Amino acid sequence: MLEKPCIQSRGFKNVVRDGEIVGFQVNIRSLYYRGLWLSQLRPATVTVNGETFLGEQITWTINGVTYTQAEMAEIGDVHWGLLEPATLTVAKEGGLESGSHEIEVNYTYSCSYFPPVADTVLGGAQKRTLIMV
């Protein structure tokens, strides 16, 4: 079972590449009642302790495959299911220190059966304080 909030505590960690800490990861689950095709998602922003990351600074990993946010806009046949957390990997040299961090994740998605104006309304900011060990 997943944790109830969108932002999951499990999976919050720094990312090490070639011995260097190059960023951090946080898992999110969709709070929407149905899964989403990747192209329905609008690019996410992640804010940590007041610093905001966006665009190419963030990748999504779903079911073991990693996508840039630009790629996702064109992928209409890969689905983000409700039981699969997505891993957001944020490029941040040196990563985050051990301790508490205020995390905010913000994204919206399209919904074709609602009036077109709803495409920029659904979704929104999710906040949680996470502890990195």
Place this chain on the structure above:
Amino acid sequence: MTNQVEINRKPKRGVSLYSYAGEYGVTMSLEDMFAEMHDMGAKGLEILANSHIEGYPNPSEEWLENWDRLIKKYDIVPVEYGHWVDSRLYQGRHLTPEESYEMLVRDFKLANRLGFTVLRTKLGVIDDDLTPVENWREFIKMALPMAEKYNVRMCPEIHAPTLLKSKMVDDYVEFIEETGTKHFGLNIDFGVFTTQTIPASEWGPNEFIMPESDHSPVEDIIPLLPYVYCCHAKFVKMSDDFQEMTIPYKKIINTLIEHKWDGYMVSEYEGPKKDVSGYAVEQVRKHHVMMKKILGE
């Protein structure tokens, strides 16, 4: 014997797993939801493909085998498969008829594999009146032979603020009559009959409140019944004495009984506190106490 069957023709009870949206994956698994239905004697199942099929649109063999096992174990009848033609799948354009067709057929195959015969086919809309995309006739017509092959009936959901007497419903009925198809019909959401609302204060700050709108009189469903393959038994609030507070259920169900409509009414809870653990589960149970009583079960 024939007479006996005639007499027994009446609506049947089911559940849309949408009702448990706040619990799924957090406090309840697919099996938990099936077990809940089994307790209530609510056999008819509605799933939402994009929500309840793990690995959608390509579930694993292992998942499919488990599905078969659970359907048998809990004596569930797969009734309605909710799916979408996401016309605004890509930003800045609408899907072509061919793309929409491909999306439909992918779901026909999966629905058929899972045992469903009715589809709640949600079409993309182009305005605030929920007018469907302009090319719907084209891709639905293209898909009819495949719907026949896979034994499924595509049913757009008629949902408030749409009225049963409206251009949208007339257009769908005209399409059915013109094509003579048995593979396109209607799903009526009982929310179209809403006569009361609950006080705004009962809703939480982040909950979507359906704006008030005109409603249809219950008898407007009668001429549509030959085309109705499933109903969403929408409800917003069950009282402690098992009354629904916003929709005239007794009149609706009695009308269906009187006209010998024998499809499934699948409970769809759309009231407050869906995110409070256990709340929606209790509401659905109360809803089935009410429906059982009206049905004389």
